[in-house]
Amino acid sequence: MKRGRRWYAVSAGITVVALAIVLWVLLLLAKDGLAGWHWSRLTRFPRELRSGGGIAPELVNTVSMVMLAECFSAPVGMAVAVWLTDYAPPAAWVGWLKRVLIGFQSIPAIVVGLIVYQTLVDGLGWPLSVGSGTIALAVLNLPAVAVLGATVLSEVPGRLREGSLALGATRIQTVWRLMLPAALPALIDQLGYSWARLAGETAALIFTAGINVGPRWGWFQPGETLAVHFWYVRTEGAMPDWRMVAAATGLVLVTITAGAVLGAKLWAARILAKRGVGVSERG
Amino acid sequence: MERQALNGWIERWQARLLWAATLLVAMLVLAITLVLAVGATRFLQSRGWRLGVLLGANWNPLAGHFEIGLFIVDTIIVTALAMAMTLPFGLGVAVFGAYVASSWERTALRWLLTVLAAVPSVAMGWWGLAVVVPGLRRIGGGPGFSLLAAGAVLAVMLLPTFGLLALEVLDKVPEDWHQASLALGASEDQNLLQMALRVSLPGLKTAFLTAVARAMGETVAVQMVIGGAVYGFHGMLGPGATLTTQILTDMAILPLGHPAHGVLDLMAVILLAGLTLLTIWAQRGDERP
Structure with a gap:
């Protein structure tokens, strides 16, 4: 019998080519980043005009700013997600709010940078700093957490919630003891991805966190991150070893983002495995 | 009965907090839109609402031409x-x-x-x-x-x-x-x-x-x-x-x-x-x- 599976073979071929092209980016970065790699790059300060500069402050800024931004935007965003899924009245304006949030999920990062620059840096006189950058990241992250969180929560089977309420649990008990635990693996997954997205953010930070680092860490100290350093050194770096510095910074950055995504995925998979065919049916 | 009253109190306050978070995000979105809209309107006004600003291609900040x-x-x-x-x-x-x-x-x-x-x-x-x-x-x-x-x-x-x-x-x-x-x-x-x-x-x-x-x-x-x-x-x-x-x-x-x-x-x-x-x-x- 003629099977007619030509398009399946085509799709397999396309997949190989597509993955090869994207992996090319990572492999080239690994090759250039590892050439001349030295661990002292992780502990030294950057140098503007001489070779051998490090990325220690950028590393600290990246991790601290992403963590602070998540500490604010993840709980608030999840609160919005819970309200939208469990508390919102069935009114037309709630639908509009959801649509607006979905729209703002794809707000260009440079626009967030522009807004934070106009309001915080100009309006309130904040310096280009860790603080301004953290706020920019949090603003960028809020709609994403709210929308993705609401999607994840809405995928918890409705009969679980109905059962909980029927047994006499209050709404908030249902949220804390049933909805959030049931959605936990998926939420951890999303958190990892959002961590990676913020760590790799550049456009929103160039004019809020700035392209310099301070002598020590502080809320109002200059807050260049790894991603911004990567961009700055590759496009405008004046140090003799700019090629190496850029590639090494990029390699560290990609390692962090991949680590966040993979770590979250492994953690989520472990929780699911422990549960067996547990509360969440999404397996 | 004590416990039930407490639960009711917690329930009400958590609902209020969730609503406050939603309001905060909604205000944020509104504020972003407003700041941009005001800035854009002022700029268009200073240019006399000419359509050329949007349709033209003459971009020369030093000479004062801003067509995007x-x-x-x-x-x-x-x-x-x-x-x-x-x-x-x-x-x-x-x-x-x-x-x-x-x-x-x-x-x-x-x-x-x-x-x-x-x-x-x-x-x-x-x-x-x-x-x-x-x-x-x-x-x-x-x-x-x-x-x-x-x-x-x-x-x-x-x-x-x-x-x-x-x-x-x-x-x-x-x-x-x-x-x-x-x-x-x-x-x-x-x-x-x-x-x-x-x-x-x-x-x-x-x-x-x-x-x-x-x-x-x-x-x-x-x-x-x-x-x-x-x-x-x-x-x-x-x-x-x-x-x-x-x-x-x-x-x-x-x-x-x-x-x-x-x-x-x-x-x-x-x-x-x-x-x-x-x-x-x-x-x-x-x-x-």
Whole structure:
């Protein structure tokens, strides 16, 4: 019998080519980043005009700013997600709010940078700093957490919630003891991805966190991150070893983002495995 | 009874907190829109509401000419190039992942795509500078920094995201439908082209438009390879500048307090208006809000 599976073979071929092209980016970065790699790059300060500069402050800024931004935007965003899924009245304006949030999920990062620059840096006189950058990241992250969180929560089977309420649990008990635990693996997954997205953010930070680092860490100290350093050194770096510095910074950055995504995925998979065919049916 | 009263109190306050969080985010969104709208309006007013600001291509800050038509056109071209290049690859990956791959291949592909989707865009720009720009210079002549280079870099950047989204859409086609379609005598190809892809069309449209939105909003990956030419249109193999890259470039040139700083707000408003149209289009006929 003629099977007619030509398009399946085509799709397999396309997949190989597509993955090869994207992996090319990572492999080239690994090759250039590892050439001349030295661990002292992780502990030294950057140098503007001489070779051998490090990325220690950028590393600290990246991790601290992403963590602070998540500490604010993840709980608030999840609160919005819970309200939208469990508390919102069935009114037309709630639908509009959801649509607006979905729209703002794809707000260009440079626009967030522009807004934070106009309001915080100009309006309130904040310096280009860790603080301004953290706020920019949090603003960028809020709609994403709210929308993705609401999607994840809405995928918890409705009969679980109905059962909980029927047994006499209050709404908030249902949220804390049933909805959030049931959605936990998926939420951890999303958190990892959002961590990676913020760590790799550049456009929103160039004019809020700035392209310099301070002598020590502080809320109002200059807050260049790894991603911004990567961009700055590759496009405008004046140090003799700019090629190496850029590639090494990029390699560290990609390692962090991949680590966040993979770590979250492994953690989520472990929780699911422990549960067996547990509360969440999404397996 | 004590306990019940306490529970009721907690219940009420938690509900209020959740509502407060929602209100906060709604206000934030409103504030962003207002700040941009006010800035853009003021700028347009200072230019006497001339339509040439949007349609013209005369951009010369030193001479006081601020017409952003070229950046709008370049944004559309770069986005179209990127989507045209990423669409076949993304669909291929999705079909393979959803229907062809074995169980472990599917899991591996999903994990790999998720990791690749999280690669920072600045890394794509770096790759573009190292590979795409010199490559185009060798093949097509010219500077290499070009709309085509920007489109190619964006295409590679969007591929994992679009592939993953499309894969999820194709995965949702019920197994029964495949069985039924094959039992009726369709070949695998006919099943794919005439059933699976067709019923997935609304979902694929949403995935596609999500990718379009990311392409339009991307800044650094484009800025690194597009060349930043603001005078005239130089073709696909020539340099240009998009709305996002021009906002980035001009934030330094037109600092706050500069009378023309508002043109940045205007460019942001145009971008957001375009994205809003996309969102509305994406959600039309999609019952899941």
